[in-house]
Amino acid sequence: MGEEILIVGNPNTGKSTFFNSLTNMKVHTGNFHGVTVNFTKAEAKIENKVYTFVDLPGLYSLTPNSYEEKVSVDYILSHKNSKIICLCSNQTLRRNLLLVRELMMLKREILVVVNMVDKHVTFDKDRLEKLLGLNTIVLKANNKKSFNEFFAYLKNIKSNIDDTNYENFYKQKMQCGSEYYASLLNIKDFKINEIYHKNLENYIKNEYKKIDEILNSINYKQLNTVGKSKLDKILLNKYLCLPIFFCILIVIFYLTFFSLGKFLSDNLRYLIQDLLGKEVVSFLVEKNVPNFVVSLISEGIFGGVGSVVSFLPQVVILFLFLDILEQSGYISRLAFCLDDTLKYVGLSGRSVYTLIMGFGCSTTASLTARNMSDNNAKIKTALLSPYMSCSAKLPVYAVIGGAFFGAQNIVIIVLLYILGVIVALLMSLFLEKTKLKSTGQTFIMEFPSYQKISLKHTIQNVWESTWAFLIRIGSVILSLSIVIWLLQNLSFSLTYVKYSGEKSILQVLGELLSFVFKPLGFSSWGAVSALIAGLVAKEVIVSSIAIFNGVNIDAISQSIVIASNAVFFTPASAMSFMVFCLLYCPCISTIATFKKEIGTKWTIFSIISQFLVAYVAAMFTYTIFRITELYGFLTTFVIVVIVAIVLGTIIHFIGKNKKVCAFCSKHCINKVHK
Amino acid sequence: MKNFLLCDAAINKNYTILNLCHNIDIKTKTRLLEFGFFQGQTLTIINKSLRKGVLLIEIANQLVTLRTLEAACVVVYG
Numbered sequence: 001m002g003e004e005i006l007i008v009g010n011p012n013t014g015k016s017t018f019f020n021s022l023t024n025m026k027v028h029t030g031n032f033h034g035v036t037v038n039f040t041k042a043e044a045k046i047e048n049k050v051y052t053f054v055d056l057p058g059l060y061s062l063t064p065n066s067y068e069e070k071v072s073v074d075y076i077l078s079h080k081n082s083k084i085i086c087l088c089s090n091q092t093l094r095r096n097l098l099l100v101r102e103l104m105m106l107k108r109e110i111l112v113v114v115n116m117v118d119k120h121v122t123f124d125k126d127r128l129e130k131l132l133g134l135n136t137i138v139l140k141a142n143n144k145k146s147f148n149e150f151f152a153y154l155k156n157i158k159s160n161i162d163d164t165n166y167e168n169f170y171k172q173k174m175q176c177g178s179e180y181y182a183s184l185l186n187i188k189d190f191k192i193n194e195i196y197h198k199n200l201e202n203y204i205k206n207e208y209k210k211i212d213e214i215l216n217s218i219n220y221k222q223l224n225t226v227g228k229s230k231l232d233k234i235l236l237n238k239y240l241c242l243p244i245f246f247c248i249l250i251v252i253f254y255l256t257f258f259s260l261g262k263f264l265s266d267n268l269r270y271l272i273q274d275l276l277g278k279e280v281v282s283f284l285v286e287k288n289v290p291n292f293v294v295s296l297i298s299e300g301i302f303g304g305v306g307s308v309v310s311f312l313p314q315v316v317i318l319f320l321f322l323d324i325l326e327q328s329g330y331i332s333r334l335a336f337c338l339d340d341t342l343k344y345v346g347l348s349g350r351s352v353y354t355l356i357m358g359f360g361c362s363t364t365a366s367l368t369a370r371n372m373s374d375n376n377a378k379i380k381t382a383l384l385s386p387y388m389s390c391s392a393k394l395p396v397y398a399v400i401g402g403a404f405f406g407a408q409n410i411v412i413i414v415l416l417y418i419l420g421v422i423v424a425l426l427m428s429l430f431l432e433k434t435k436l437k438s439t440g441q442t443f444i445m446e447f448p449s450y451q452k453i454s455l456k457h458t459i460q461n462v463w464e465s466t467w468a469f470l471i472r473i474g475s476v477i478l479s480l481s482i483v484i485w486l487l488q489n490l491s492f493s494l495t496y497v498k499y500s501g502e503k504s505i506l507q508v509l510g511e512l513l514s515f516v517f518k519p520l521g522f523s524s525w526g527a528v529s530a531l532i533a534g535l536v537a538k539e540v541i542v543s544s545i546a547i548f549n550g551v552n553i554d555a556i557s558q559s560i561v562i563a564s565n566a567v568f569f570t571p572a573s574a575m576s577f578m579v580f581c582l583l584y585c586p587c588i589s590t591i592a593t594f595k596k597e598i599g600t601k602w603t604i605f606s607i608i609s610q611f612l613v614a615y616v617a618a619m620f621t622y623t624i625f626r627i628t629e630l631y632g633f634l635t636t637f638v639i640v641v642i643v644a645i646v647l648g649t650i651i652h653f654i655g656k657n658k659k660v661c662a663f664c665s666k667h668c669i670n671k672v673h674k
Numbered sequence: 675m676k677n678f679l680l681c682d683a684a685i686n687k688n689y690t691i692l693n694l695c696h697n698i699d700i701k702t703k704t705r706l707l708e709f710g711f712f713q714g715q716t717l718t719i720i721n722k723s724l725r726k727g728v729l730l731i732e733i734a735n736q737l738v739t740l741r742t743l744e745a746a747c748v749v750v751y752g
């Protein structure tokens with residue numbers, strides 16, 4: 001293992017981009033603070049010497065304010081012999097130098113790297129190096145050609161003389177430090193009083209005074225305000241911001257599920273089923289391969305796995321748009337626009353990133369909840385991520401909705417996405433009023449500049465997400481499709497059911513549990529078994545339906561309207577099934593992440609609560625659709641309006657808060673405070 | 675010259691920070707200070723969200739978003 005070098009810096013300064021350029025890794029990057037939530041290690045051979053670079057989550061100082069900042073501080077302090085690269089953005093050098101000066105208090109080898117994000121910013125680099133007393137290098141984090149000076153520095157890197165007396169360091173910092181230092185020193189009677197507040201304020205103020213002197217000496221000139229753009233006059237207009245956001249979502253959904261996405265999916269389906277599938281099956285028949293094996297390959301692999309693979313283009317398009325939103329800097333604007341609304345349900349603008357990422361994958365989204373500033377908000381935000389309709393649920397809507405609603409299916413899909421968001425917000429409100437009240441959730445966030453979409457980064461990020469999706473198909477979904485096919489074709493006496501006429505293992509189990517789902521309108525054993533299989537990965541639901549109905553990819557939609565098939569729906573039960581799939585228990589990988597991130601208790605809560613919520617919502621949907629079928633639209637509309645008024649009234653009374661002045665913590669009518 | 679809570683300040687006017695209120699929690703205070711919210715620093719409110727709950731502030735050549743609860747903890751004059 002090579003010499004360890006930590007890449008440290010403020011959020012959104014380009015640390016992960018620099019790390020990727022150095023190590024040829026493909027760590028996820030984005031234009032939002034808090035994209036990196038855990039450390040990543042990788043080795044790189046530079047001029048015949050191996051180095052281990054560590055990409056750490058962003059931090060503003062050695063006083064952690066959130067879980068991911070604590071990850072960084074803990075890593076820096078526990079790896080005493082590692083060298084530090086403090087990456088600064090030339091746009092935000094003033095604030096970045098605050099961290100540099102704090103790091104200088106540790107007796108480490110520190111290199112200051114200034115990432116030239118904005119070409120209009122100028123300063124005297126040699127003078128900066130002299131004033132800081134630290135090696136300073138200027139480069140572009142995304143351009144390896146600008147790394148020559150950095151590579152030369154690595155050649156002559158000094159060995160670390162780490163004789164810092166951490167106890168003295170912390171005690172010194174205690175004059176202006178934080179509860180975090182107190183906990184490190186095991187000081188139990190640490191009290192935050194007015195003197196402490198004053199010390200902290202004086203400390204940072206003095207630091208900024210010294211930093212301003214440095215910036216004056218190096219002729220630091222910044223022409224533009226970071227984050228300021230004329231585009232925001234429209235995008236952040238208080239009346240236009242939300243309609244614009246909804247328009248963007250509709251365009252994304254339209255291109256993903258219809259037009260482009262559908263065109264590409266149809267062609268891929270044709271390639272898999274009509275060209276590849278038929279060729280393979282006819283080859284196997286020619287070679288006299290036993291029927292059992294041919295059926296396994298045709299139904300289990302081409303029918304099951306193929307049905308999921310054919311949705312790959314739509315998944316890729318969805319990932320592409322999520323990445324464009326993230327890279328452009330629009331998500332920070334959304335955080336600004338939605339914080340107002342989210343605070344009523346105990347969330348903050350910071351939660352927006354996790355919720356939007358939930359449209360891609362719940363597992364990765366729940367990890368991003370680490371950037372919440374208090375533990376309750378972290379748990380709450382993580383718990384909400386599976387309610388967002390992830391890409392794995394997309395094939396379910398396309399197959400089942402497509403069978404019953406045809407061209408109108410886009411409306412159904414948009415409504416399902418909206419339902420997921422509404423249920424998540426209601427769940428958040430419930431948690432806020434019961435067990436997970438926000439405790440002083442701070443919402444202070446830097447506003448990044450709009451960024452041109454880098455084709456290289458977009459392709460890299462989309463490829464990473466797509467590769468993860470393909471790995472799931474090649475591992476979990478392929479093996480599960482084979483297991484499901486076996487369970488559906490073998491009886492408990494292990495005979496092939498097509499010849500013995502006995503009931504398959506899955507049919508027996510499905511029928512045993514079907515009574516539970518009768519009130520939801522779908523009690524066929526196939527539908528119940530598909531839901532159970534979907535607990536492992538949601539993509540398996542569609543592949544299971546294909547296997548149970550014994551059809552290929554083209555015919556799944558047509559097969560689910562035939563009453564004699566294992567999986568059969570009416571329009572009402574199809575809607576109910578889709579709502580249940582949207583909301584029910586998270587997949588295995590999300591459960592594993594939950595256990596690590598928020599603990600066993602909240603993981604169990606998530607599984608049970610999501611099942612109950614999905615059950616109630618699906619039953620409600622089924623009832624509404626049945627009433628419409630029996631008594632017409634008008635009656636249903638009246639009933640829905642009455643229920644909405646009753647629910648709205650209840651929520652209004654639950655959410656009613658006494659307004660307290662944030663300045664004096666009393667019911668205060670003064671506007672001016674001295 | 676009149677003192678205001680930051681949340682009551684008008685858009686597109688320059689203000690100077692008078693102080694941070696004494697009763698804000700230490701996490702918020704630390705973060706505010708790290709972003710440059712201390713006595714004597716000038717700032718401009720660039721935008722207010724729909725219910726004026728969140729402010730977009732230009733401070734030290736950078737835009738920062740701040741929720742009213744925290745903004746109320748900053749007293750400005752201008």
